[in-house]
Amino acid sequence: MILNIAAYLFVPIDDADALAGRLRARAAADGLRGSMLVTPEGLNLFLAAEQATLRGFLDWLREDPRFATLHAKESWSEAVPFKRLRVKRKAEIITFRRSRSSPLEVGARAPVVTPETLARWIGQGHDDAGKRLVLLDTRNRQEVAYGTFAGALTLPIDKFTELPAALEEHREALRDATVVSFCTGGVRCEKAALWLRQDGWDNLLQLDDGILGYFEQAGGAGYEGGCFVFDERVALSPALRPLVDGGGIA
Structure with missing residues (x-):
């Protein structure tokens, strides 16, 4: 079986190109195959390989003190769901184009x-x-x-950049x-x-x-369908297995 990981970490990187x-x-x-985004505000990774190889890469990466706390969400597949390896240097971990939207700028997470x-809240229909x-x-x-x-x-x-304007009309009702x-994995949140x-x-x-962490830690309670992922599996069920033709669970 092939190990697939999704991971991101907000951390200052002053040598992003290198x-x-x-x-x-x-x-x-x-x-390894998949994608890695390297930015001044951190890393965003989607990678796949044989388990020992990929875990070895993550161990090597975490030897850098900046990335020691990198947490990877895991899923499995019968084949590598990426055609190639892509490493890109970007300005943001995920494009949003709004200031003070990074924990590095604000000083803390939301x-x-x-x-x-969340699974408990969904079950009871309200928060605590x-x-x-x-x-x-x-x-x-x-x-x-x-x-x-x-x-x-x-x-x-x-596009993610459209979210603030689209959400504005719901402000009073919420x-x-x-x-x-x-x-998907928490970075946009x-x-x-x-x-x-x-x-x-x-x-x-x-x-x-994100959703992948919810599937991994709480199952699929309250979730309908699958979660779109950015590789050839297209979407995963709450069991973290590919959907069949976008429909039934594999």
Whole structure:
């Protein structure tokens, strides 16, 4: 079986160009495939390989003190779901183009909800204070089409940069709710939740580790369909297995 990992970490990187070169050389030598984004604000990784090889690469990466806390969400496949290795130097971990949307700028993450806590809230229909619960999908319409949490607020966006404008019309209707934002692996929630809280959404939280972390830690309670992923598997079921033709569970 092939190990697939999704990981990101916000951390200052002042040698992004040089680091991208070192990562490319090591990953290529190891025969890894997938994508790595290297930015001044951190890393964003989607990689696949035989288990021992990929774990060895992650151990090597974590030897750099900057990346010692890198957490990888795992899933498995029968074949490598990437055609090649791509290492890109970017300005942002995920393009949002809004200031003070990174924990490095703000000094802290937005408040998080663990997968286990969210599963409990979904089951009881409200948060622990009794407030109504609204799940906010921060992904684009193509991703949402493969599945989302039952009853989630989804937005008609094609790019992450469109989210603030699309969400604005819902501001008043959501003032009395606890809003939990979610995305594939958590990185968009990091940016969206920070920026939105500074824009007055003080009732907005983020799902820690995103949908993939929820599947891994809490199963599929309250989720309908699959989660779109950025590789040849297309979408994963709550069991972290590929969907069949976008429909039934493999």
